[in-house]
Amino acid sequence: MLKTSLLFFVTALCEIIGCYLPWLWLKRGATAWLLLPAGLSLALFVWLLTLHPTASGRVYAAYGGVYVCTALLWLRYVDGVRLSVYDWAGAAIALCGMLIIVAGWGRA
Template sequence: MTVIKSLLVFILAGLCEIGGGYLVWLWLKEGKPLWFGILGGVILALYGVVATFQPTGFGRVYATYGGIFIVMALIWAWQVDGFRPDKYDLIGAAIALIGVCIIYYAPRP
């Protein structure tokens, strides 16, 4: 159950970072109203809070989040922006995800 809970926290943190960043992007790059940027900033701040719900120390959490973020960013781009990941995107994301799962979930003494 601990693994499932931590994965859910990583996913929520990822949604906050990607979603918040996307709103800021829309505001600055695509001329959306200021409130997009403000809301994006608030959501980005929530990302910092959500990440603290992980039981492990800062370094390992953020290292692991980096790999999960890669996968989530590709999914976001595919579903929201119409970007179609190619086989190299998928291979790279799989390698990153396997690596961070080893970092975070490997049994330690």
């Protein structure tokens, strides 16, 4: 379970970075060269999703819970936005959903 969770967090970081870099280019006037590492990051994101040993729909559903948590951590530490108790509660619920789905892999 720990290995799967860590893999999901790395996967989420790749997705967020792959989307954040073009955002910097479009919204903040950063260099278009950021599109190259963004594309590589998104390709890595897709590859990482294939490393899980279950049906893709289950992987995507479980990943969603980790993505919520990772996006909120990004919001806090990269964007500098203070999280509310509702943010933390939602992240905890999403993470519990991921753990429940992953616990059922191989049992369905």
